[in-house]
Amino acid sequence: MKNQINMLNQLQELVLTRDELHQTDGGAHTDALDQSIDALVERLDPQPKALYQRLYKKSHIVMAPMSDGCCAVCGMRLPISQMQQVRLAKTLQTCSSCGRMLYNEEEDAPRNMREMSGRGEPRKTGISRFSAEELMVCDLKGDTTKAVIGELAEVMSLNRFVSNPDALVTAAMERESILSTAMGNGLAFPHVRGVEGGGLTLALGVSKKGFRYDAAGEIVHLVFFSVIPVAVSPFYLRLMAGLSEAFTKAENRKALMNAASTPADLWKAFMRTTRHTIR
Ligand SMILES: [Zn+2]
Numbered sequence: 001m002k003n004q005i006n007m008l009n010q011l012q013e014l015v016l017t018r019d020e021l022h023q024t025d026g027g028a029h030t031d032a033l034d035q036s037i038d039a040l041v042e043r044l045d046p047q048p049k050a051l052y053q054r055l056y057k058k059s060h061i062v063m064a065p066m067s068d069g070c071c072a073v074c075g076m077r078l079p080i081s082q083m084q085q086v087r088l089a090k091t092l093q094t095c096s097s098c099g100r101m102l103y104n105e106e107e108d109a110p111r112n113m114r115e116m117s118g119r120g121e122p123r124k125t126g127i128s129r130f131s132a133e134e135l136m137v138c139d140l141k142g143d144t145t146k147a148v149i150g151e152l153a154e155v156m157s158l159n160r161f162v163s164n165p166d167a168l169v170t171a172a173m174e175r176e177s178i179l180s181t182a183m184g185n186g187l188a189f190p191h192v193r194g195v196e197g198g199g200l201t202l203a204l205g206v207s208k209k210g211f212r213y214d215a216a217g218e219i220v221h222l223v224f225f226s227v228i229p230v231a232v233s234p235f236y237l238r239l240m241a242g243l244s245e246a247f248t249k250a251e252n253r254k255a256l257m258n259a260a261s262t263p264a265d266l267w268k269a270f271m272r273t274t275r276h277t278i279r
Contacts, residue, residue, distance in 0.1 A: 002089045004048045005103050011040045011052070012063045016193065016233055017178050019060060023237045024183055024244055033179070048092055048101070055099060061233055064100040067196035073231045074098035105196065110168040112198030112227055114161050127274045130202045130226075130239065134159040136263040136270065137205040140223065145213050146173055149190050152203040152225040161201050162227055168192055172225070180214035186221040187247050188213050189240055195227035200236060202226045204270055206260040222247065222256060242277040 018033045044052060055062040064073040066086045071078065076097035078086070086093050086102045093102045116129055137155055142148040149172045153165035162168060171192040175181070181189040195201075205223040213220040224243055228236045246252050252273040259269030 001092055004045055004092070005089055005101070007040060007044060008048060008052060008063055008101060009103065011037065011044075012061070013175070013193065014040065014178065015056075015060050017175075019237060020181075020240065021179070023241050051092065051094070051101060055101070058099075061230060062100055063230070064095055064098065064102055065105045065194055065196055065230055066102050067105065071095040071098060071100065071102060072196045072229060073100055075231075078102070105194070108164060108167055110162050110164040110171065110192065110195050110227070112162055112195045112201060112229065114201075115199045116201065125279065127202075127271055127278050130200050131204065131267075131270070132159075133263050133267040135161070135201070135203040136266040137203065138260040138263060138266055140205045140207040140211075142207075143209075143211045145176060145188075145190070145211075148205060148207065148211065148223055149173070149225060152190075152205050152223065156201065156203050156225075156227070161198070162195060168195070168227065176214070180216065180218070182213040182216070182218040182220055183244060184218070185248055185250075185253065186210065186219060187224070187244065187253075188218075188220045188222070189224050189226070189243070191226040191228055191236070193228045193233060193236075194230050196229050198229070200226060200228050200232050200239070202239075204256075204266070206256060206266065208257070208260065222253065239278065242274065242279075246274045246277040 014033060014037050018030050021030055052062055061073060064071045069078055069083055074097050076095055082093060087104050095102055140148050140151055142151055150169050153168040156162045157165040172190045203225045207221050210219040210221045255269050255273050259265040
């Protein structure tokens with residue numbers, strides 16, 4: 001069953017990648033993805049295939065990682081016997097509350113260690129729900145996508161937002177291999193889904209000189225790197241739409257580039273430029 005679960009997770013990632021593309025591109029270039037998705041569905045065994053097709057009609061999130069003994073999507077606590085079954089992965093286990101197919105997170109998978117808004121603090125709004133001054137990198141040094149994502153993962157880890165930055169970089173690069181997250185206008189949105197334990201977290205890096213992001217040769221200056229708990233994947237699509245709306249405007253991109261002298265200035269500019277598109 002482990003192999004089936006791996007295929008289902010791949011499928012989940014492809015489907016959510018297609019949703020991202022719809023969000024930013026109007027869904028114009030999804031043919032190759034559609035084909036990969038159809039081919040993968042055909043390769044599933046009859047039981048997981050039927051379950052996948054039934055769940056997919058209700059929600060594009062069909063897989064739920066088990067996190068701290070709970071279904072990470074709906075939060076339902078699993079019975080101890082079922083936790084064991086999920087770990088063994090000999091049978092396909094589903095959440096008794098939301099019906100999704102459960103899988104065990106890898107031991108060394110990166111974890112989100114901290115919520116953006118601490119308990120007792122006033123409720124945050126806009127981009128400060130997902131990011132913070134500590135997560136602003138003014139002068140990215142790397143000249144490859146992997147190096148740059150590494151710098152951003154390191155900042156997240158140093159500030160104790162995530163564990164295991166190396167695994168985070170590997171996962172982000174795997175996602176890039178499905179489809180580049182460079183979006184034109186010098187923007188890129190690398191991300192890793194399935195980082196459980198806290199909230200959606202975003203780091204912003206500015207590369208003043210720019211670097212070649214992908215095989216298409218796109219030069220990127222602004223990198224928005226996110227870690228996303230599975231349950232908030234639909235919300236991530238809205239965040240991405242809000243960011244691309246703000247930064248397709250040249251004056252907003254320029255405002256970030258000009259403010260990238262200190263993290264404090266960059267953070268202020270980030271809040272100001274996203275004020276109307278991220279609520
Ligand atoms: Zn559930």
